[in-house]
Amino acid sequence: MTSDGGYNKPLPDPSFVSQPFWDAAKEHRLTFQRCRLCGTNVFYPRDICPGPDCFGVGTLEWVESSGKGTVYSFTVSYQPAHPSFRDDIPYMLAIVELDEGPRMNTNIINADPKDVAIGMQVEVVWDDVTPDFTLPKFQIVD
């Protein structure tokens, strides 16, 4: 039993750079960063711009995603790498490419793995796992 009401899976340990992402997630807003100098869309959160030929420092600004994207790749995991995931097996780990470009790790939920394919359209589904953390997961758009 943990102080988070029994939720025993790994939780994010936000840095001062990534905290705004998790703050927005609690409000069910999916965000990423965009460089105000070169326009590059960036995920995961950083404080410098990785864009080509851009040397922006502190130039990344938070913007809101549509929450829509596609399945870039996924796997159905049959191994409980962490004991807390034992009861979830098999579960789907995925890389989702947001319509705005950035890719992120997530879970595909509310679907039978047999019905999931690369390239399918997905939308964010919010999982309020603890009072402090809400995880962005994705489901197939019918």
Next chain:
Amino acid sequence: MVENMRGAAAIIGIGELKPERTRPGRDAMSLLAEACYLAIQDAGLKKADIDGMIFDPELAVGSGGGYNPRMAEYMGIYPTWATGCDAQGAAGVAMALQAAAYVNAGLANYVLCGMGAAVDPGAPRARGGGRTETSTSEFQAPFGPTVGANGWYAMIAKRYEALYGATVEKRAKVSVDLRYNANHNPMAIFHDTPLTIDDVVNSRVISDPLHLLECVMPCAGGCSFIVTRADLAQNLAHKPAYILGGGLGILRGNLTHVGEITESPVGRGARKAFAMSGYTPADVQVMEIYDSYTITVMCELEESGFCEKGTAGDWIQEHDLTFKGDRPLNTHGGQLSYGQASTAGGCAQVTEAVRQIRRDGGEHQVPGATDLIYVTGSGGAFSQQSAMLLGSEASL
């Protein structure tokens, strides 16, 4: 200043410990030291000859750093030049290239390189579980950590299937041909166990679409080699294995965010290696290609220039990858069947190439020419990969 270091350095000593599931009572330092002792003796050198060292600083994480001085004191070898090589599984090849540069820059004459790994059966095998210590794992672990790199390579294989169609029925031949090689190498952990396509296809799915027998098994072991300048490599205990060219490509820190994930970064290293050596993929006689998974080998074959992107599934059906075959690959059994003692697994691909060049392979010696061998290493999930051409005197 030489134009490049083609043929300017050679590997003159090798040391390997047989990979074992666990080595109770031994730690990584001890296993690495034993492998180093074997390499020094194999080269016919004394401890005092070793004036350069390259080890993996990852082994010092959590201990306050300073791995080289502690290894030096532990072994009683006190060099005048030593650095780390943080190339993960790409480190075997990367250390050889780094050492070749050092000996030709005058920083050292005999550079000792190596890795060791102990597997503690009591330790949890999961990585990332419960901890989100970096900016990136913060966005991985909450969704379910993977055992080793299984989840990442599964996503590479899944996307490869979607783009190019090759499924486990084709990938399985990598495991089967390498197992045949291991069955002829007494040092291989799976020396006594044959393997069929059906065995692989019917083994349980670990992380879809990868099956158990497409994945490396963590082992304990150690591996080491010694690099010297070409003029110092003459008239030693063994014929030198010359370093003809090399490179390392870094493509990403994590699999997720950058580039097409079925593109393995070895291509950029391979192009440098071939350009430096003056050879092409068609000239290569033997391949020692880093094989953490079946899909790893397939993508590396493509990016290295042995076949077109998306065709490796067919290419491996058309060729015999055993040591007796037309395209000998991972002649010691590969990490899939020889064993993967962490980064020492990639190091064993370097030492096996040296053994083949010396014609010392014994039962698994390639019967045809072994004068030009292509070796790769791979770190992370297609994060960084190294490529090197090793050759006999005839290749110079």
